[in-house]
Amino acid sequence: MDISAAQYAYTAAITAIAQASNQRIRVQAIRLLDEMDAKSIPPSTYTFTAVFLSVDGGKAAMDLLKRAKEHKDLIEIDVHLYNSCIHACSRAADNGKNGWQNALSLFRQQMPRDGIQPNEQTYASLLHACAKAGQLRVALSIFDEMKRNTKVPVTFNKVWGAALRACATAGNGEKAMELMGEMIVSGVRPNTLHFNSVLAALSKEGNDVTALELFENMQAGTVEHLFQEAIISKHKRFSGEDTSAMPDLVSVNTVLTSFTHAGNYGGAKAFFKRVRAGEFTSKINGKRHIVRPDIISYNTLLSSCEDPKEAFAILEEIRMSGGISNIAMKPTSVTYTNAIGVCKRADPPDLKSALLLLGEAQKKDGVKPNMFMFSAAIWVSEACKDAKAAVFLLKTMRKNKCTPNAVAYDGGILYLTSLTTSVIPTATTFQKLALACQKSSSPPDSLVECLESVLGLLSDFERRAIISGPIYDSLIRAYGKLNDFDNALRIFESLDRTNAQILSSMLFVCSTVNPVKWQDAIIILHTSDIVTGATGRGRIEYSALSYAVIACSKENQWKEGLNLLDIYGTAKDHGKQMASVDALNSLIAAAGRSGRPDIAIKILNESFKYSVTPNDRSYRSAIFACNQAEHEKRRQMRRKERLNDSSLVQVDSRHKPAFNDDDPLSLQWWEAALSLFRRMKEEGLTPDVQTYSSVISACEATGQWQRAIGILKSMTSDKTIPPNKFCFNASIAACEKGGAWLEAVELYERMRKHIRPNFITVNSVLIALDKADQKELAENIYREALKEKIVWPWKWSLDANADRVRVMDLHHFSVPMGKIALRNVIDSLSSSKPVYDCNEDLIIVVGKGNGSEDGIRVLMPKIQELLLNEYSLKCMVDPNNSGRLLVKSKNLLKFAAL
Numbered sequence: 001m002d003i004s005a006a007q008y009a010y011t012a013a014i015t016a017i018a019q020a021s022n023q024r025i026r027v028q029a030i031r032l033l034d035e036m037d038a039k040s041i042p043p044s045t046y047t048f049t050a051v052f053l054s055v056d057g058g059k060a061a062m063d064l065l066k067r068a069k070e071h072k073d074l075i076e077i078d079v080h081l082y083n084s085c086i087h088a089c090s091r092a093a094d095n096g097k098n099g100w101q102n103a104l105s106l107f108r109q110q111m112p113r114d115g116i117q118p119n120e121q122t123y124a125s126l127l128h129a130c131a132k133a134g135q136l137r138v139a140l141s142i143f144d145e146m147k148r149n150t151k152v153p154v155t156f157n158k159v160w161g162a163a164l165r166a167c168a169t170a171g172n173g174e175k176a177m178e179l180m181g182e183m184i185v186s187g188v189r190p191n192t193l194h195f196n197s198v199l200a201a202l203s204k205e206g207n208d209v210t211a212l213e214l215f216e217n218m219q220a221g222t223v224e225h226l227f228q229e230a231i232i233s234k235h236k237r238f239s240g241e242d243t244s245a246m247p248d249l250v251s252v253n254t255v256l257t258s259f260t261h262a263g264n265y266g267g268a269k270a271f272f273k274r275v276r277a278g279e280f281t282s283k284i285n286g287k288r289h290i291v292r293p294d295i296i297s298y299n300t301l302l303s304s305c306e307d308p309k310e311a312f313a314i315l316e317e318i319r320m321s322g323g324i325s326n327i328a329m330k331p332t333s334v335t336y337t338n339a340i341g342v343c344k345r346a347d348p349p350d351l352k353s354a355l356l357l358l359g360e361a362q363k364k365d366g367v368k369p370n371m372f373m374f375s376a377a378i379w380v381s382e383a384c385k386d387a388k389a390a391v392f393l394l395k396t397m398r399k400n401k402c403t404p405n406a407v408a409y410d411g412g413i414l415y416l417t418s419l420t421t422s423v424i425p426t427a428t429t430f431q432k433l434a435l436a437c438q439k440s441s442s443p444p445d446s447l448v449e450c451l452e453s454v455l456g457l458l459s460d461f462e463r464r465a466i467i468s469g470p471i472y473d474s475l476i477r478a479y480g481k482l483n484d485f486d487n488a489l490r491i492f493e494s495l496d497r498t499n500a501q502i503l504s505s506m507l508f509v510c511s512t513v514n515p516v517k518w519q520d521a522i523i524i525l526h527t528s529d530i531v532t533g534a535t536g537r538g539r540i541e542y543s544a545l546s547y548a549v550i551a552c553s554k555e556n557q558w559k560e561g562l563n564l565l566d567i568y569g570t571a572k573d574h575g576k577q578m579a580s581v582d583a584l585n586s587l588i589a590a591a592g593r594s595g596r597p598d599i600a601i602k603i604l605n606e607s608f609k610y611s612v613t614p615n616d617r618s619y620r621s622a623i624f625a626c627n628q629a630e631h632e633k634r635r636q637m638r639r640k641e642r643l644n645d646s647s648l649v650q651v652d653s654r655h656k657p658a659f660n661d662d663d664p665l666s667l668q669w670w671e672a673a674l675s676l677f678r679r680m681k682e683e684g685l686t687p688d689v690q691t692y693s694s695v696i697s698a699c700e701a702t703g704q705w706q707r708a709i710g711i712l713k714s715m716t717s718d719k720t721i722p723p724n725k726f727c728f729n730a731s732i733a734a735c736e737k738g739g740a741w742l743e744a745v746e747l748y749e750r751m752r753k754h755i756r757p758n759f760i761t762v763n764s765v766l767i768a769l770d771k772a773d774q775k776e777l778a779e780n781i782y783r784e785a786l787k788e789k790i791v792w793p794w795k796w797s798l799d800a801n802a803d804r805v806r807v808m809d810l811h812h813f814s815v816p817m818g819k820i821a822l823r824n825v826i827d828s829l830s831s832s833k834p835v836y837d838c839n840e841d842l843i844i845v846v847g848k849g850n851g852s853e854d855g856i857r858v859l860m861p862k863i864q865e866l867l868l869n870e871y872s873l874k875c876m877v878d879p880n881n882s883g884r885l886l887v888k889s890k891n892l893l894k895f896a897a898l
Helices: 003-018 028-038 045-052 058-069 079-089 099-113 120-133 136-148 157-170 173-185 192-204 208-220 223-233 249-261 265-276 295-304 308-319 333-345 351-365 371-383 387-399 406-410 413-420 427-439 444-457 465-481 485-493 500-512 518-527 542-554 558-568 581-593 597-605 616-643 669-682 689-701 705-718 725-737 741-752 759-771 775-787 815-828 859-871 889-897
Strands: 281-284 287-290 794-798 804-809 842-845 884-887
Touching (some): 003 028, 003 045, 120 136, 173 208, 192 249, 295 308, 308 351, 351 371, 371 387, 518 542, 518 558, 542 581, 558 597, 597 616, 597 669, 689 725, 705 725, 705 741, 741 759, 759 775
Parallel strands (some): 804 842
Antiparallel strands (some): 794 804, 842 884
16 A cells, blocks of 8 residues: 555544544544554644544643644645644533633634634634633634634624624623624524524523523514614614524523523423423424423423422423323433422422432332432431431442442531531541542532532631631632632632641642742742641741742742742751752753753752752753753854854843853853763663753754764663654754764664654754765655655645645755755656646745744745756746745746756
8 A cells, every 4th residue: 555545544544533422432543643653654634634533622632733743844734724723622621611721822822823814713613612611701802803804704603603602601691692683783694503502691690581582582583673773773684584593492491491590480380381382393404393392301390490299290291291292201310310409499398208209210210319319319408407317318329339429428418417416527527528529520610519518518616727627628729620719719818827738739729720820829828837737947838838839930930939948948957858859840940941051950959958859850850951051052152153243142131141151161051961961870860761862962052973972872772761763863963063974874874773764854964964065865865755755845835816736845944955855856857757747837935034043044045046056947036925936837848848
């Protein structure tokens, strides 16, 4: 099977797998992509678009996009690929609550950086991600931006649908109605899904009056009357005679839910009676059908009922449903859970009926009681203040092998039992309750609701850290998982006096929320010293100090983090650890990211002050800092040489101590990296492959090719960590910079036996050969790489008329590689197998210089010079794109005829 056929087969298989409903099957798509890489089968844009269908969540989507960009010499990174990535962000494991941030980052930062214009599907996918997360304000801002974008049609149906869903998720019925009016005025015909989103928004805020009015107008085909004011103000009329937006069963159930949220059982009952009588119809395939209630309709009716007798009657009606809807229904576990909930809302609560429902579920309807049914019954016993019944139900759950959930067990049984038996709950009571919460599989929002309800039951005496501290601790961390810093802080500040664990949890939240709250962490730490249970200096527990330092480090505020360590982390007792090694590592990494390798090494060397023993990550972070510093230093030196100045180009003041070449004592950072590497091994620590590649890269920056090769060989001789692609690439680049072209080629051939080279590998080898004037060898290596699709100069793009054209994309190529690639094409024109059709203009993408240092065009003049001097071919700069050169077809034909 040739490469193109294999690519097609794999892409088809990935597409089929990615569309499976089972996530366990969908993950196989990534494995197939890995298999393609292993077999050197190049993926296409369609391959990655299909794989995006299989990934869930922002992180997975962003990682996949990064992987796609590694193949940008083979595939086109276009708006469709970005749309797939943005849509994947909304499928996060937490139901899209955090994926919207990744989607927004793609839209605001990466797409403009790649020069990609959003289209209507981009906005629809982004709005969908915001809608799932309930980010109404962000969604509306993006929607307004789209309306101002003249290149995007405002009539795109899906965009309006996504904006309305955002209103529905946020429960903002007023805004949903306003958007619906705008939609009609814009000439976009709403469908049933759009109206259902508006109904959902009205339902969530409990606006049953407007929901029912909208539903009845949908049924009558007179929806335009509700938006008459907006229509008149725009001098337009919405054709409402046949809107094709008839209500359906979802519409019915949504209106029923609005009555439930409004606490209007009478209204729900009256509306349900009309539905049951067949008053409402929907339209399917152009034909009207009577809308009949389904089991969800009955369950929704039960959720607003407050009379156990009526709950029993509703259950009986469900059993007799065959005579009403011609479709027999049976009560489900949800039905019984809602029916038992009716007993809790009754006045007074009816425990007897709740137990009767729990007992007859399996006997009458074959419904085995589950944890939700038991939980509902337990809360009825709580409402009746019957501790014995609660304990009995809890034991029955376990006897029936039904694991109690947070609501049943974590949320009140231990506490309510002690409360109703007049026993004051102790710290142990709350500790066990909190432990149960932590082990619970309930989602964070359910856990928050549960713990908040427990806090609401506490007396003033019990609202103390010494007694109910574990509850406060668990609640603060639960809010942190929801990225809700404000509520976590509210819970923390509600305590008059905190303890070590609660302080640690609050600072943990500061370090994990997005954005990181480093300033708040500092304030909280400074104002919360002398805490109960802490043994550290200033009575600050080492974990609390560590989280505060990590919070500062994540935002590169290494000075603030170091200051906290100096204040609270200096050990009075010799050998007593005052901060975690993770905190130390985060500080070292932050100093490195800020261009201060000297500080990174100082923190490493002075770790004994805090009685922290550095680990392999400590050394790795310091070596990374040295590597980055060496590369930055060399970049500044090259700029200095280009500008022919007597001093380095002015840089950020943070870099001055590290990059002052006039100082005779200035460190060579590649030497520092090597020294740290040796010291690390002497202390018995094992470097990982990233550490090896970073040391080699530091040597590469200065062309220290002998040392780079020596470290690479040591990896092979140690036989513990095999060198990866980055290690080989850095070693080959070191040979290139050091003028060792023969060693570069040897490393390249050695690499090919174990690892597939990439674009960077070939580029470095060709530069080395170009410097040595090894023209023939360079051309052979390029042709091999071309054959193996390691490099590929062709891609599809758009011309000034928005027509697809094949272009030669060299803007990521070095000058030597670009020259060889162009010679390969031009030389073939006069052969029997030309690689380009001379009847088409040759478009060569050479870039505008944005990717080069100082923004100087490097490739364009060299390509122009080669065409003119070696082939006497004239070219011109594309008048519509200054980053492209055009060679007219007539010139190509003339050359080919010679």
